[in-house]
Amino acid sequence: MKIAFTASQKPGAKTLMDQFVAIYGNHDAGEADVIVPIGGDGYMLKTLRRYMALIRRGLPVFGINRGTVGFLMNHPGINDLPDRIEQAKEAIVSPLRMDAVAKGGTISELAFNEVSLFRQTQQAAHIRIMVDNKVRLDHLMADGVLVATPAGSTAYNLSAHGPVIPLGADILALTPISAFRPRRWRGALLPNSAKVSLEVLDPERRPVSASADNLEIRNVHRVDVEQDHATKLTLLFDSDHGLDERILREQFST
Template sequence: MSKDFKKLAFKASSRPSAKEARTALIERYGDHDPAEADAIVALGGDGFMLETLTAHMPLVRRGLPVYGMNRGTIGFLMNDYALDDLPARLNNAEAAIIHPLKMIADAPGGPFTELAFNEVSLFRQTGQAAHIKISVDGTERLERLIADGVLVATPAGSTAYNLSAHGPVLPLTSDILALTPISAFRPRRWRGAIIGSNARIVFDVLDGEKRPVSATADNIEHRNVSRVEVFQDLDTSLTVLFDEDHALDEKILREQFAT
């Protein structure tokens, strides 16, 4: 990026290693309020990156970039941690534009609207399997999915829960979403679908009183949902920065060849 990063806002997760890193970085570069900063530096894991984006949504929506450094575990959305040369790394970083999913969930006290950067997932609340009807753009595509649940993942989130559920890894530049069942029982051979990013996916919970289902947008859960609509919020653009040799599209490509 050509922007000159002089004012940085450092945010850290609750991990001791993240807090220690924040202290060291502030001693080296100072610290500013996010509203006055040129970028937010998030220290933690992927979960904390999502928390940071959500907590500073108004600023990020207006173009404030977020640069993560890994002080967690896997850190797929994070860069390697280093104390030196941070302004230069930021100036040379590549920007990934992320459009979150929007979830509208009908539930007691709702409807509720949430954003998700990784995935929206529906999951059974009891020992009984969930029964869910799936429609895409107003057309019923699956009369009754019997499963532990189902999820919709963005390209950026396709290597998270979606990959664990045996869903496809999506290139960051693709205009598609992954629709992936979670431990499907019927139809037994259905492995999910690839959906265009402009599609609207509707989940209708069948037999909800007997087989209650929760809906989660990243880490925000609503229980006893009856209907959930999911679509990509193309009006919301968020900028996440990656080092030149750790660009998100390259990470996603490498993940497809991981063994």
């Protein structure tokens, strides 16, 4: 098995990579059977972006945890790595596509967890929400709002009191962040075919930034979000610790 190892700058990640490489060798990603990033969830997202062309063509990713949470990663055991990879469970995920309109033009990015809008100042954000070109909420006053995939529903979406979505569900979560008006609106569950448009009201006095996972664009006027069904990525997880099981457990955590 040809493995392409890569590691973050987190303490211990480079050291662990050296231990793996000493046993299994290291290959260029273009020649490898699998990419193994070593780090945390943020580094996993960075790796997916870095090797997007190869991963889109079917190169799988098996993450090794050296981060804080490691929800998208596997345990850092060194022994029998090729066997673990061969026996791993596949999770096929499609990212969100974000088209953010700012003063300089439209910027497009992919997000694997969520697309989020945040207020940039002490002023609450004022946002109009449209789904498939129909206004569903004319005026949201909040710190922000986000659209999350099932894989990302246990991340910031859950912290914002959004629902946890099973991995196989064809659903997206639309979740407000600290909503002030309307007070009783807790968000919505949308089919993953939906196109969500978030229009910033009064962007000069109440500036808003948009983030595709950890990539931020400031002073946006409008953000369109929809799932990129043409892009399918294969994440691998230890057979006894699949992503679907992790998401299910989150629904019963206390």
